[in-house]
Amino acid sequence: MVSSTVCLKKLADLQVVWRLCCCLLLCWPLAGRAAEIEIANPQLSAAEDGYVLSADFAFELGPRLEEAVTKGVSLHFVADFELTRPRWYWLDEKLVSRSQTWRLSYNILTRQYRLANGGGLHQSFATLSEGLQMLSRLRNWQVVDKSLVAGGSLRPGETYLAALRLRLDITQLPRPFQISALGNRDWNLASDWRLWQLNLPPAPAAWSDGR
Incomplete structure (x- = not known):
């Protein structure tokens, strides 16, 4: 025994x-490995239906990625956001987890670059640099619904840990490009997780009125 x-x-x-x-x-x-994407000025602010996130991304596409887009390969960029409550006695409590995808593509017929997100919004640009500039400015992305505050899951004034990253999703590339991207630095475009502590901003009075 x-x-x-x-x-x-x-x-x-x-x-x-x-x-x-x-x-x-x-x-x-x-x-x-040095991060290929740098994140600056992440800010969470109260809006009509919840809290929205804004941040700036600094990055450049390498020659291989530029060539791929110009030849009709769509690039999918994914922003991931998490909000947790630190707990000294146990693992941190994850309260919010959100992702948003942008699709960067080129239309050979119109000779325009197109940037679209999962919410159905899209814009066209004459140059690739204009499309990348728009992608680098994250503005008013709703990451927290006001119901989380009304239900007591989040409390304005309390301190939370926020995390944000941006990455090129190679799993959405065409299969031949996925194979080429494995272990290839030219295709691995991503940021490290940007972590910061924040005090949740005050909620608008309209939230408590159910509006």
Whole structure:
């Protein structure tokens, strides 16, 4: 009985070590990698239906990505936002998790670049730089619904931890490009998570009136 218990314990220890090794191997390619996208001025403010997020992204497309867009390959950029409540006695409580996708494409017939998001909004530009400039300015993205405040999940004035990142989603590339993008720095365009503490701004009086 004792021998069986010892064997099971050793097996469990080996499984822990194996999982740690796997995590290290997965994280190793990211070690020392500089972020290709920089995030500046993230701000959360109250609006009519909830809290909206604004931020600036600084990045450039490499020659290979520019060539791909010009030849008709659509690039999908995804912004991820999370809001958590720090807890000293347990894991942080994740309260909000939102994502938004932008599709950058080129129309060979009209010779215009097009930027569209998941909400159905789209704009056309004469040059790629104009489209990238618009993409780099995140404005008034609603990430928190006012119902979370009305229901008591979020409390204005309390301190929360916010996180934001922007990344090129290579999983939405055509299959041949997905294969080429694996392990290729030219295709791996992403920011690190930008973390900051914020005091939730006061809610408008109209929220408490149910409007």
